[in-house]
Amino acid sequence: MLREDVTDAIRAAVFAELAAVGFSRMSIEGIARRAGVGKTAVYRRWKSKLSLVVDVVGAVAVQGLPAPDTGSLYGDVRALLEVASHALRHPVASQVIPDLLVEAVRHPEIADTLKAALLDSQQGVVAQIVQAAAGRGELPADTDPDRALDLVLGPLYWRLVVVRTEPPRGYLDDLARATVAALTA
């Protein structure tokens, strides 16, 4: 394998191992085996399991997310819920994120990486949605973007990641409508 291919194989193996066995049970040996490389190939690049996971998960953050721009608060919230719904239903995300949230309590490096990879991009998107809505007069200019993020993503996260029961047909339309009402209350 080329050097870049080895690195890519290790990165892919980290996500697969995180989803399959979780951070605490995951080992460098298991990652190397899944990637089809030797343990030394991993240790040459990363000094520990923690630094490997922080680096690999952190790299996802760079991609960022474009903010929807549909011309209405309802449209933007509905579009964001669609993207978030796909992301939270992805088997890797739905197992890796809660697992790393647990580890984040014990490892500040993981907390910082998760914050950068998940929250900062979502906060940026919601802040743009709120700003656009304020510009159209749909929301007050002093709307708190953190509170907006809680109201937009909280119910969907709770349903898909905590409760884990399939929402009824039309759920995202309904949730977008309820969220707009909450934001403008």
Next chain:
Amino acid sequence: MLREDVTDAIRAAVFAELAAVGFSRMSIEGIARRAGVGKTAVYRRWKSKLSLVVDVVGAVAVQGLPAPDTGSLYGDVRALLEVASHALRHPVASQVIPDLLVEAVRHPEIADTLKAALLDSQQGVVAQIVQAAAGRGELPADTDPDRALDLVLGPLYWRLVVVRTEPPRGYLDDLARATVAALTA
């Protein structure tokens, strides 16, 4: 120690170990050591770590939660948010629940126990709040209690367990107001 005292010490040790090291790293040895009993005292009562955790966490479910009855939808939602906020800020709950949610993906017994211990009681409380509000004409009679639970607890759970930043002063009042708007949208 009396036989019941041993059982109580083991139960307390399970929660402490879950919070300190998490389910996957937790061992019967560690639980026994923390409880000040021998390993055989644990194995005499429970056949495995999994059955021990399922039994101990499941016992919490029996206690249940009384539904608030303040006479208004806003008052009931605000009261529930107060209780949930205290529960979710408790260090044991804030580490044990996310940890067990992760394990629930791999162990159906944990999923069932968590559902009984956490969701069923919360669902029962929200269903009673919704029913009382419908009786007063504050909500339509066909309000979906599962959707109501998502809207009531989702934003608070997201903020306190996922984002983990301190909400501003007056957050619960504001959240209750926003939630009532979402429920009645």
